[in-house]
Amino acid sequence: MSLSTEPEGSVYDLGYRSYEGVRLGRAHAILSLYWVSFRGIFGLGRHTSSKILPFGLAILALVPAVLQLVGVAAAETVDFELISPDDYYEFVQWPLALFVAAVAPELVGRDQRNHTLPLYFSRPLLRDDYVFAKMAALSTALLVMALVPQAVIFTGNAMAVSDPTDYLRDNWRDVFPIVASGAMLSLFWSGIALAIGSQTDRWPLASGGIVAYFAVSWILASLLVNSTDSELFRYSLLISGFHVVRAFTLWTFDVTPTPVRPGEDNSLTGDLALADVSLYVYALAAAVTVAIALFIVHLRYRRMAL
Amino acid sequence: MAFLETRALTRRYSSVTALDSLDLELSPGIIGLVGANGAGKSTLIKILLGLLKPTSGSAQLLDFDVTRQEIDLRQYVGYMPEHDCLPTDVSATEFVTHMARVSGLPPSAARGRTADTLRHVGLFEERYREMGGYSMGMKQRVKLAQALVHDPRVLLLDEPTNGLDPEARDDMLDLVRRIGREFGIAIIMASHLLTEIERVCNYLVVIDAGRLVRSGPVASFTERTQVLVVEVEGDSSALAQRLREDGLTLKQEDGRILVGLEGESTYDLIRDAIADLGLALLSLEQARHSLEDLFRTPKADADDVALN
Numbered sequence: 001m002s003l004s005t006e007p008e009g010s011v012y013d014l015g016y017r018s019y020e021g022v023r024l025g026r027a028h029a030i031l032s033l034y035w036v037s038f039r040g041i042f043g044l045g046r047h048t049s050s051k052i053l054p055f056g057l058a059i060l061a062l063v064p065a066v067l068q069l070v071g072v073a074a075a076e077t078v079d080f081e082l083i084s085p086d087d088y089y090e091f092v093q094w095p096l097a098l099f100v101a102a103v104a105p106e107l108v109g110r111d112q113r114n115h116t117l118p119l120y121f122s123r124p125l126l127r128d129d130y131v132f133a134k135m136a137a138l139s140t141a142l143l144v145m146a147l148v149p150q151a152v153i154f155t156g157n158a159m160a161v162s163d164p165t166d167y168l169r170d171n172w173r174d175v176f177p178i179v180a181s182g183a184m185l186s187l188f189w190s191g192i193a194l195a196i197g198s199q200t201d202r203w204p205l206a207s208g209g210i211v212a213y214f215a216v217s218w219i220l221a222s223l224l225v226n227s228t229d230s231e232l233f234r235y236s237l238l239i240s241g242f243h244v245v246r247a248f249t250l251w252t253f254d255v256t257p258t259p260v261r262p263g264e265d266n267s268l269t270g271d272l273a274l275a276d277v278s279l280y281v282y283a284l285a286a287a288v289t290v291a292i293a294l295f296i297v298h299l300r301y302r303r304m305a306l
Numbered sequence: 307m308a309f310l311e312t313r314a315l316t317r318r319y320s321s322v323t324a325l326d327s328l329d330l331e332l333s334p335g336i337i338g339l340v341g342a343n344g345a346g347k348s349t350l351i352k353i354l355l356g357l358l359k360p361t362s363g364s365a366q367l368l369d370f371d372v373t374r375q376e377i378d379l380r381q382y383v384g385y386m387p388e389h390d391c392l393p394t395d396v397s398a399t400e401f402v403t404h405m406a407r408v409s410g411l412p413p414s415a416a417r418g419r420t421a422d423t424l425r426h427v428g429l430f431e432e433r434y435r436e437m438g439g440y441s442m443g444m445k446q447r448v449k450l451a452q453a454l455v456h457d458p459r460v461l462l463l464d465e466p467t468n469g470l471d472p473e474a475r476d477d478m479l480d481l482v483r484r485i486g487r488e489f490g491i492a493i494i495m496a497s498h499l500l501t502e503i504e505r506v507c508n509y510l511v512v513i514d515a516g517r518l519v520r521s522g523p524v525a526s527f528t529e530r531t532q533v534l535v536v537e538v539e540g541d542s543s544a545l546a547q548r549l550r551e552d553g554l555t556l557k558q559e560d561g562r563i564l565v566g567l568e569g570e571s572t573y574d575l576i577r578d579a580i581a582d583l584g585l586a587l588l589s590l591e592q593a594r595h596s597l598e599d600l601f602r603t604p605k606a607d608a609d610d611v612a613l614n
Contacts, residue, residue, distance in 0.1 A: 016426060016489040019419060019457035023381045023410035032407035046395055114393045119452060122355040122385040123408045124377045306357045 029125040030133050037137035041103045053102045058145055060095040064088070065149035069156035082157055085150055085178050086253040089185055090268055092149065093242050097189065097214045099145055100138070104193035105206030108134055112201035118306045127301040131194075135294065138190040139183075146182040154178075177252035184252075185245050188286040191293035192241065198300045218242045222266065225275050234275045238285040247272050247282030308366070309334040309460075309492060310354070315363035317349050317516075324349040326516035327363065334460075336486035338507030338524070339496040346516040347496035348388060351462050354494075355385050368459055381410050384453030384491075388464040391449060394438030398429055398448045401437065402455050409456035416455075423455045424448075427481060443474035450481065460492040461485065467502060475502075482506050504528075530592040536563040536576060537588040548579045564593065 036045075042058075043050030068083055083091060111117050120130055154174070158167040196213060197206040221240035224233040237243040246268040250257060257273035272279075310332040317325040325346045339347045352358040354367050356376035365372045370379035393401060399420060406416035424433045427447040432440070437448060446466065453461055466482060467475040483506045486493045497503050503510060503524070510527055512519040520527075538545055546563050549556055552575045555566035565572060573590075580587050 016485075017422065018490075019411070019415065021415050022412065023456070024412060025381060025410050026377050028410055028412075029408045032404065036404050045400065050395070110393060115387070115389055115391045116393060118355075118357055118387050119385065119391055119405060120408065121357055122380060122383065123405070124380045124410055125408060126377070306352070 195293035251279035338503035384458035
């Protein structure tokens with residue numbers, strides 16, 4: 001510290017220096033926005049209060065996996081049923097859905113609410129680049145939320161058997177479907193959450209909308225499939241965020257849902273068996289949904305007056 | 307190539323024409339963009355930044371076409387919007403560093419220049435605090451800093467003193483003038499306040515209803531007219547009477563006498579008349595065009611002096 005009594009400005013004022021270094025342009029702009037957005041999703045670099053919700057839900061999504069790991073480590077012999085990787089996303093679908101509902105509106109809403117967008121769009125960044133960076137940030141955050149518990153489960157299951165290397169040798173083929181279904185889930189739900197979340201700068205409205213989508217589409221699709229034999233309604237599960245994820249997860253693990261009679265099994269798998277639509281159709285539906293959702297977000301930003 | 311060139315630049319909204327076939331050709335400087343609210347100042351700035359697409363016509367800034375080379379151009383442009391644009395839950399340092407990186411600066415350069423720039427705009431210990439608690443003056447400084455941090459070649463300022471109290475307004479204007487004169491960065495500054503433009507800018511563009519009214523160096527707007535303003539203590543009517551008899555054209559206004567200047571002899575006639583009438587001369591000077599005249603009669607010929 002200087003002991004000078006002069007105002008600080010004149011003590012440290014070295015005059016203006018121009019910048020002669022590199023200007024990294026558009027790709028760097030996208031990457032910078034991506035990284036700040038990704039950190040912002042988990043509240044990193046923000047208030048402690050911004051961290052509570054994302055980390056709380058992350059812990060909720062992790063609890064079943066950790067309990068199993070602890071149980072396996074503590075037990076002499078494993079005499080309880082282990083959660084298998086292909087069931088885990090269904091197990092934690094609500095924590096994951098609430099996570100996107102909690103973070104997506106702030107991810108895109110705060111820039112609208114604070115009127116920061118003109119500052120971005122007067123820099124080397126196109127409007128679609130902005131959408132791309134936000135989509136990438138949300139999907140990778142969700143992917144982390146999906147894959148970390150899976151890694152814990154995988155470790156737990158390996159420890160449950162007498163020889164973990166045997167487990168690894170028998171189950172390494174699960175790694176691909178785990179990652180593939182996790183990536184599909186992340187892109188699918190992120191697209192939907194952004195399409196809803198970008199429509200308003202008021203997060204309670206946007207979060208409510210996203211939760212409502214998951215709940216209503218799930219209940220409605222299930223009701224339609226179970227209540228009628230109509231050929232058309234077999235496809236109603238394609239609108240449900242939960243059913244579609246369950247379906248393409250089973251598809252990547254190459255598991256066929258066992259057929260049941262109506263009313264006997266109200267689980268997602270039961271509904272899927274009842275609908276009896278080829279599972280790859282759900283994966284296609286997810287891809288189409290993401291494309292439509294991103295187009296909606298694109299239109300939202302293209303039409304926005306700044 | 308000009309620094310800024312627009313050709314028949316037009317922007318229409320559904321019912322309003324914000325810019326109406328605007329032709330401009332300007333050299334770098336501290337350019338004041340003057341006009342009443344709704345004259346098209348913000349529209350022009352937003353088109354130059356690529357935030358708005360023109361309905362027709364073209365514009366070039368720094369030799370870049372603003373619609374076809376927007377990405378290249380925007381690496382060298384800084385923009386300070388009229389309205390509030392800062393997040394409340396991050397510090398000035400974090401925000402400006404982020405904006406520097408989005409402008410294309412590598413991380414270390416972004417951090418270094420953020421510290422420098424915040425110091426230049428006069429933000430010290432406060433820069434680590436969340437911006438939600440900032441005063442209007444501090445927010446305006448951060449807005450300026452984020453526009454300046456990547457060392458742009460041109461700074462576009464939209465009403466930079468908006469919402470500031472007189473003291474903060476003076477500081478901001480001094481800062482802008484310093485950036486233009488000492489930092490060597492071209493400035494385009496929109497304002498509806500002529501006094502501000504007069505203090506800061508060296509070139510003036512007047513627009514009204516989306517059309518160019520007049521442009522030129524600020525000095526040319528305030529140049530002397532061929533009118534003498536005479537103020538005396540005492541009976542100015544008697545003086546007016548005498549000068550009329552001497553054959554001068556004149557007009558009385560608020561106790562002052564405006565006399566048409568016809569040459570050196572006009573001064574002599576006035577001097578003699580005052581001496582003969584025993585009046586005390588308070589002032590005798592050539593009248594200047596006032597920038598305010600532009601607003602009183604925006605479309606009037608600026609050389610048309612009110613002597614008729």
